[in-house]
Amino acid sequence: MxxxxxxxxxxxxxxxxxxxxxxxxxxxxxxxxxxxxxxEQRHAKMEEMYARRQAxxxxxxxxTAQQESAWAAYQAAVKPAPRTGERPPRGEFAKxxxxxxxxxxxxxxxxxxxxxxxxxxxxxxxxxxxxxxxxATFDQHGMHTMRGKHGGWGGRGGMAxxxxxxx
Numbered sequence: 001m002x003x004x005x006x007x008x009x010x011x012x013x014x015x016x017x018x019x020x021x022x023x024x025x026x027x028x029x030x031x032x033x034x035x036x037x038x039x040e041q042r043h044a045k046m047e048e049m050y051a052r053r054q055a056x057x058x059x060x061x062x063x064t065a066q067q068e069s070a071w072a073a074y075q076a077a078v079k080p081a082p083r084t085g086e087r088p089p090r091g092e093f094a095k096x097x098x099x100x101x102x103x104x105x106x107x108x109x110x111x112x113x114x115x116x117x118x119x120x121x122x123x124x125x126x127x128x129x130x131x132x133x134x135x136a137t138f139d140q141h142g143m144h145t146m147r148g149k150h151g152g153w154g155g156r157g158g159m160a161x162x163x164x165x166x167x
Contacts, residue, residue, distance in 0.1 A: 050080060057141050061134050070129040077122030 037045070054075065063071055093101060130138060 067129050070126045074122050074126035078119050
């Protein structure tokens with residue numbers, strides 16, 4: 001009789017622990033469809049995170065007074081701009097023929113390349129103002145942001161995540 005009680009007690013304990021674990025693992029505060037952030041809210045949050053990263057980099061670089069104007073010019077040139085509606089609505093894009101879609105994609109790629117070239121020009125001008133120690137700090141910061149949280153160029157969240165193979 002004692003063995004049966006112990007077995008039942010152990011069984012209830014295991015079930016209780018499993019239920020508690022399942023309750024902890026369940027996403028409690030996941031936003032419902034109606035509570036999702038608007039594009040403006042997401043953009044504001046991204047701007048805030050960008051500003052924090054840039055402030056942290058600024059502090060790490062320990063810029064001199066002479067370098068501050070180069071920093072300001074660099075920041076003005078590389079500040080992310082909100083999307084300007086360059087991507088057509090999904091329904092309209094689907095209505096295009098394959099050659100038209102590819103042409104639009106090439107057009108958008110050229111716009112991104114132009115932005116990247118402007119970024120490179122501003123980056124080079126600022127980078128040339130830095131001391132070797134500051135360049136090392138800047139390079140470390142840049143590699144950290146390019147790697148993403150999963151490491152490498154091809155890792156989830158890295159540079160390859162922004163390529164055409166989304167899904």
